[in-house]
Amino acid sequence: MHDYQQAIGEQTALLMKVHTSNYQINGFTGCVSESALATLAQRHGLVLVADLGSGSLIDLTAYGLPAEPMPQQLIADGVDLISFSGDKLLGGPQAGIIVGKRALIARLQQHPLKRALRADKITLAALDATLALYQQPELLAQQLPTLNKLTRSQHILAEQAQRLLPALRAHFCAGWQVNAEPCLSQIGSGSLPVDRLPGYALTFMPTANGDSSLHALAAQLRQREIPVIGRLHNGKLWLDLRCLENEALFLETMLAPDSAP
Ligand SMILES: *Cc1c(COP(=O)(O)O)cnc(C)c1O
Numbered sequence: 001m002h003d004y005q006q007a008i009g010e011q012t013a014l015l016m017k018v019h020t021s022n023y024q025i026n027g028f029t030g031c032v033s034e035s036a037l038a039t040l041a042q043r044h045g046l047v048l049v050a051d052l053g054s055g056s057l058i059d060l061t062a063y064g065l066p067a068e069p070m071p072q073q074l075i076a077d078g079v080d081l082i083s084f085s086g087d088k089l090l091g092g093p094q095a096g097i098i099v100g101k102r103a104l105i106a107r108l109q110q111h112p113l114k115r116a117l118r119a120d121k122i123t124l125a126a127l128d129a130t131l132a133l134y135q136q137p138e139l140l141a142q143q144l145p146t147l148n149k150l151t152r153s154q155h156i157l158a159e160q161a162q163r164l165l166p167a168l169r170a171h172f173c174a175g176w177q178v179n180a181e182p183c184l185s186q187i188g189s190g191s192l193p194v195d196r197l198p199g200y201a202l203t204f205m206p207t208a209n210g211d212s213s214l215h216a217l218a219a220q221l222r223q224r225e226i227p228v229i230g231r232l233h234n235g236k237l238w239l240d241l242r243c244l245e246n247e248a249l250f251l252e253t254m255l256a257p258d259s260a261p
């Protein structure tokens with residue numbers, strides 16, 4: 001709080017807080033709450049802006065996911081303008097969204113840069129369709145692809161792994177040990193940088209030539225018509241199943257002729 005207070009001078013136009021959506025600072029750190037900043041901004045007649053980066057319109061903890069700040073909460077805390085992305089946890093198209101006080105939004109609308117930065121019709125249509133899904137919160141986890149993938153349980157992913165395993169074991173019988181193993185998946189994309197979701201992966205461990213076999217397999221799978229992108233970790237290639245929808249297509253790709261090196 002002291003840092004913000006000290007920095008305010010004659011030239012100050014606004015106070016801004018940017019959410020650490022891509023990283024986390026650990027150790028002896030602190031941060032100032034939005035409501036405390038709102039009080040400070042008001043006292044100095046300044047506008048308070050918060051960039052949430054991702055933000056979430058729904059309470060993610062209700063879905064068993066880690067908490068992410070919500071724009072509506074920040075409005076209630078007294079923040080004047082809040083920016084967040086359309087294509088992170090919101091699950092829509094790449095777009096920057098600004099919400100807040102009507103008079104400030106009107107000023108932004110009049111700014112010459114607004115025309116250069118305005119969203120095109122396709123973006124608006126996709127954003128509109130995404131936001132419409134939020135009007136039926138009870139169906140959101142089913143209908144919004146981002147939330148659907150984030151909420152797939154470890155149990156469901158383990159079942160999927162077991163379904164896929166026999167065909168892969170049969171195909172990779174020479175030189176590979178194929179298994180289904182629990183894993184932790186990073187959410188990434190500028191939201192929840194350190195939280196990991198428990199899931200399941202198919203793992204491929206070479207029985208000989210460790211690293212060179214692994215790199216060869218990873219490269220081969222990446223070069224498929226539909227690339228299969230895994231992660232090398234602990235002497236194995238990991239294929240995280242969190243976002244796998246089309247099992248038949250996945251198997252077809254994995255079992256393509258050159259895939260058993
Ligand atoms: C991702 C991010 C942005 C940019 O969001 P867009 O998706 O480009 O609209 C801005 N600020 C922070 C803190 C972010 O994490």
